[in-house]
Amino acid sequence: MAAPNRSADASRLTVGEPGLLARLRGQSRPRVRPKAVRNAGRSFAMTFVAVVALAAFLSPLLRSATMSLKSPEQIADVNSPLYPASAATLTYEGRDYDVYQVPIAGTTRDLALIKKGRTSSQFADPSDVAAPLITWEGAWRTLQPAYKFDPHPENFSNVWDQIDYPTLLRNTILIALIGTIGTVLSCTLVAYGFARFRFPGRNVLFLLVIATIFLPGAVTIIPTYTIFNKIGWVGTWLPLLVPAFFANAYDVFLLRQYLLTIPREMDEAASIDGAGPFRTLVSVILPQAWPVVIAVAIFHLVYSWNDFFQPLIYLSSTPDLQTVAVGLARFSGARVASDPGLIQAGTLMTLAIPVLLFLVFQRFFVRGIVITAVEK
Amino acid sequence: MTASAVARAAPHRRFGLSRLAWREARWAYVFLAPWIIGFLAFTLIPMIATFIFTLTNINLNQAEPLRFVGLDNYARLLGDQQTWESFTVTLKFAAVALPVAVILPFMVALLLSSRYLRFAGAFRVLFFLPYVVPFVAGVLIWLSMLNGDSGWLNLFLQAIGVSNPPNWLQDPNFVYAGLVLVGIWGIGGGVIVYLAGLKGVPTELYDAARIDGAGWWASLRHVTIPMISPVIFYTLILGIVDLLQYFLVPLVLYQGTGEPGGTTNFLNLYIYKSFFNYQDMSYGATLAWFLFGVTLAITLVLFGTARRWVYYAGER
Numbered sequence: 251m252a253a254p255n256r257s258a259d260a261s262r263l264t265v266g267e268p269g270l271l272a273r274l275r276g277q278s279r280p281r282v283r284p285k286a287v288r289n290a291g292r293s294f295a296m297t298f299v300a301v302v303a304l305a306a307f308l309s310p311l312l313r314s315a316t317m318s319l320k321s322p323e324q325i326a327d328v329n330s331p332l333y334p335a336s337a338a339t340l341t342y343e344g345r346d347y348d349v350y351q352v353p354i355a356g357t358t359r360d361l362a363l364i365k366k367g368r369t370s371s372q373f374a375d376p377s378d379v380a381a382p383l384i385t386w387e388g389a390w391r392t393l394q395p396a397y398k399f400d401p402h403p404e405n406f407s408n409v410w411d412q413i414d415y416p417t418l419l420r421n422t423i424l425i426a427l428i429g430t431i432g433t434v435l436s437c438t439l440v441a442y443g444f445a446r447f448r449f450p451g452r453n454v455l456f457l458l459v460i461a462t463i464f465l466p467g468a469v470t471i472i473p474t475y476t477i478f479n480k481i482g483w484v485g486t487w488l489p490l491l492v493p494a495f496f497a498n499a500y501d502v503f504l505l506r507q508y509l510l511t512i513p514r515e516m517d518e519a520a521s522i523d524g525a526g527p528f529r530t531l532v533s534v535i536l537p538q539a540w541p542v543v544i545a546v547a548i549f550h551l552v553y554s555w556n557d558f559f560q561p562l563i564y565l566s567s568t569p570d571l572q573t574v575a576v577g578l579a580r581f582s583g584a585r586v587a588s589d590p591g592l593i594q595a596g597t598l599m600t601l602a603i604p605v606l607l608f609l610v611f612q613r614f615f616v617r618g619i620v621i622t623a624v625e626k
Numbered sequence: 627m628t629a630s631a632v633a634r635a636a637p638h639r640r641f642g643l644s645r646l647a648w649r650e651a652r653w654a655y656v657f658l659a660p661w662i663i664g665f666l667a668f669t670l671i672p673m674i675a676t677f678i679f680t681l682t683n684i685n686l687n688q689a690e691p692l693r694f695v696g697l698d699n700y701a702r703l704l705g706d707q708q709t710w711e712s713f714t715v716t717l718k719f720a721a722v723a724l725p726v727a728v729i730l731p732f733m734v735a736l737l738l739s740s741r742y743l744r745f746a747g748a749f750r751v752l753f754f755l756p757y758v759v760p761f762v763a764g765v766l767i768w769l770s771m772l773n774g775d776s777g778w779l780n781l782f783l784q785a786i787g788v789s790n791p792p793n794w795l796q797d798p799n800f801v802y803a804g805l806v807l808v809g810i811w812g813i814g815g816g817v818i819v820y821l822a823g824l825k826g827v828p829t830e831l832y833d834a835a836r837i838d839g840a841g842w843w844a845s846l847r848h849v850t851i852p853m854i855s856p857v858i859f860y861t862l863i864l865g866i867v868d869l870l871q872y873f874l875v876p877l878v879l880y881q882g883t884g885e886p887g888g889t890t891n892f893l894n895l896y897i898y899k900s901f902f903n904y905q906d907m908s909y910g911a912t913l914a915w916f917l918f919g920v921t922l923a924i925t926l927v928l929f930g931t932a933r934r935w936v937y938y939a940g941e942r
Contacts, residue, residue: 289742296742300749303737307753307810310771313778317770325776332778436660443657447650450643459661462669464867466921468897468914472907473675474668476686496664527653556760559874563902575762579878582766593766601763608758612751615758616818 318594319401325590335397340376349376350393352386360396361386405595409581413596417570418577425490425561425573426554432495433550434543440497441505442531446517456506462499467559475563487571489564490557494550501546504618508542509535545618548611552604574600679911686905699912709913712896713920715889720869722802723809727865728858731816736846738817739824750821757814765878768808769795779807795879798887805890808875816861823857824850855936863925870921873898893917 317325319334327337338349340362347362352373354361361373364383371390372383409415444456478489512535520530536543561573572580578600582593608615643651655662683695703709737743738750756764771777774793783791794804827850835845851858876882876890882899884891894917901910 292742293744296737296740297744300737300743303734304749304752307756309778310767311756313771314767328776436664439657439659440661443654447654447657448647449651449654452654455658455662458665462665464863464921464925465669465673466867466871466894466914466917468871468894469676469918470669470672472679472901472911472914473672475901476907477672493664493668495660496668497661498664502661527657552758556758558761558878575760578760578766579762582762583878583881590770594770597763597766601759604758604760605755608755609751612754616750616754 314594314597317591318405318598319403320405320591321402322589322591324400324402329395331397333399334401336400338376338396338398340374340379342374342379347374349396350390351396352393354384354386363390363393366390402591405591406599409592409596409599412592413577413581415574415577415596415599418572418574421487421571422555422573422575425487426551428487428491429494429554430547430550432491433498433501434547436495436497437501437505437546438531438536438539438543440502441509442527442535444502444506445509446514446527446535459499459502463503471563478564484564485568485571486564490554490560501549504546504549505539505542508539512538541614542618544611545614548607548614549618552607555604676911676914679908680915682908684908684911686907695908699908702909703912703916708891708896709893709916711888712891712893715891716870716872716893719802719805719872719892720866723806723869723872724862724865726806726810727813727816727869728861730810731813731861732820732858734813734817735820735824736850739821750817753817754814756811759811761874762878764811765808765875768811769879772804772807796886798889801886801889805875808879819857819861820854823854827853852937856938859928859932859936863928866924866928867921870894870917870924 313332316333321334321336324330324334324336330337338360339346340349341347342362342364347364349360349362350373351358352361360376361384362376363371364374365372368389370385370387372385374383375381444452444459474489475484478484483489483492516534516538517530520534525533555573556575557573558575558579561576562579565572565576569577569580578593578596581596680699681694681696682692683690683698684692734753738746738753740746743749759767772779772794774780774791774796777794779794780791792800794800794807831849831853832845835849840848871894873892873894876884876892876895877898880886880890882895882903884895893913897910897913897917900906900913904910
C-alpha cells in the first residue's frame, strides 16, 4: 500500500524534469494527462517565444548577408525582394523584354511582355521561345515584375582588393597573437602571485586591480598618448602590444579566481620535493588551470580583433599598419552612400573570424565570463 | 632607531616579517611585478599627470610659454556651455539606455533558464554570439538595419500598420532609441552573468515559495530578484561606468559631428575632440577629470545604497 503512494508522490515532485513525459505515461492516464499537456503547451510557448526573440535579435545579420550579395542597382530598386535578385528579362528576337508575373488559367506564369496594349498584351514564354505569342486580356501595368535570384559574390573580392584586406588581416592577426602571448604570460604570473602568496598589502593591491576596471579611459589617455608620441611609438604597433605584457585587471581577476579553486596540496608536495615557485607554477598549476588559460587567450584574441579606439588613435597616420576594424570604418565613412553592398561584405569578412573562434571555443568563453562576474 | 639598527637587532626580520614570510612576500612581488609596473606606467602616473595638466596651460603645440594657471581650467569648465550640453546629452542617453542594459539581459536570462525551454544550450550560444561581433561591424550592420527607407525594422513596422516609421538614426527625437538598438548586441555578457546568478538561487527557496502559494510573479519578486541582487548591482555599476564614457558609436556613425541636431555630442566625445582635434591638452585633461569625478561620485553613492537592497548570501 505504501509503495505505490510514494512513487505517485515522486512523480508529482519531479514535474518538469527530463524524462517526465515517459514516466507519466506509466501512470493512470485520466489524472496526470492535463498536467502533461499543460507542460507540453508551456514548453511549446516558451520555445516559440525564444525562436521569435532570437530571429529578431539575429535578423540584422541576415540583412547584412543579403545586402552583401547585392549590386548597387539591386539595392536601389525599391520593388526588389529581400534576397539578391534582378528584374528578369528575356532576349526575344534580338531585343530584351521585361518578364512579368501573369495570371493565366488559374496559375501565375512568368512571361516576357513583347507587345504592350492597354487592354490586352502579348507575351512570350521564356521556357519555350519558339512557341507562338500568348495573348493576355488585362492592363499590363497592373502586373508585378518577375525577379530572378542574382547574387553578386564579387562584392567580397572587390572589397578585399579595395581596402587591401590581406594587409589589414595580417596586421590584425599579428597584433592579436603577440598581444595574446603577452597577456597570457603576464596575467598568469600576476594571478599566481595573488592566489598563492601572502604578503603585506595584498588586499589593497587586489582592490586596486578591481578598481582599474571601473576607471574611465579618458583620465589616462592624454599623457599616455603624449608620451608615446614623444618617444616615437605613435604610428607603430608598440602602444598596442607593450601594455599587453603588463597584465590587465579583467584577465588577472579571472585567472586568480580560478587558481583559488585549485587545492594547495599539490603545490605543497611539489615544494617539499624542492620545486621553486616558478617550477610549481609551470608543472603543477598550469596543467590544472589550462581551461581558464585558454579562456583568457580567446578573450584577448577577440578583444584585440574588435578593438577600434586604440588602433584608430595610434595608427591613423600609417594605413599600412592598420587593423581590419579601422580599415572597415575608414572605408565605410568614405563609401556609405555609394555602395552599401560592399560595406556589408567587408563587415561580414570582419566578423567571421571572431564568430568562428567563439563557436569553436564557446564553452571556455562562457565559463570565463561567469567566473569574472559572479565570484565577486 | 635607524633601519640598520633594526636589521642588527633582529637579523632574521625585515619590515616586521619573519624570514620565511619575507621570502614568500619577495616571491609575490616578483610575480606581481608586471602588473605593478604596468599600473604605475599606464594608470597611476598618467592619472596624476592628467591632473597636473589640468593646473597648467599645456598644449600639444604650446604657442604660449608653459605655466601653472591654478584653477583657471576648472573655472573655464564651469562657464563652458558646451561642457554642460555634452554632459546633459550623456545623462539623457544614460537614462534611456541604462534600464535596457540592466533589464533586457535579465529578461533574456529568465527566458533561457526556464525549465520549459527546449534546446536551451543552442539558444544560449546564439543569443551570446553577437557579443563577439566587432564593434565597427555591429554598428555598420545596425546602421543598415535601421535605415529609414529600406531598413528591415521600418519595413516590419510598415507591414504591421505603422504608416510613417521614424528615421531612427537621423531623427533627433528617436536617435537615442536607435543608439540603444545599435548597442543591443552587447547584452550577451550581461545575459551570461544573470544566467550564472539565476543558477545559484537554491531551488528550496522556490519550493518554499510555491508551498506558501506564490505564483510566478511573486516568486520572481520575492525570491529571484533579492537572491540575484548582487548580479543586478554589478550590471548596474558596469552599465553606468560604460554609459558615462559612451562616444565610440556616434564617432563611427557621425564622424564626431554630433548629428542629428547636436544630440550625439557626448561628454567623452568632447574630451576626445578637445585633445585630438583642438590639441588642447590641459582643457581635455580637465574634462577627463570631471568625467572621472562624476563617475566616482555616482559609483560611491550606489555603493552607499547597496547595503539597503543588495543581499549577499554569505554575509554575516
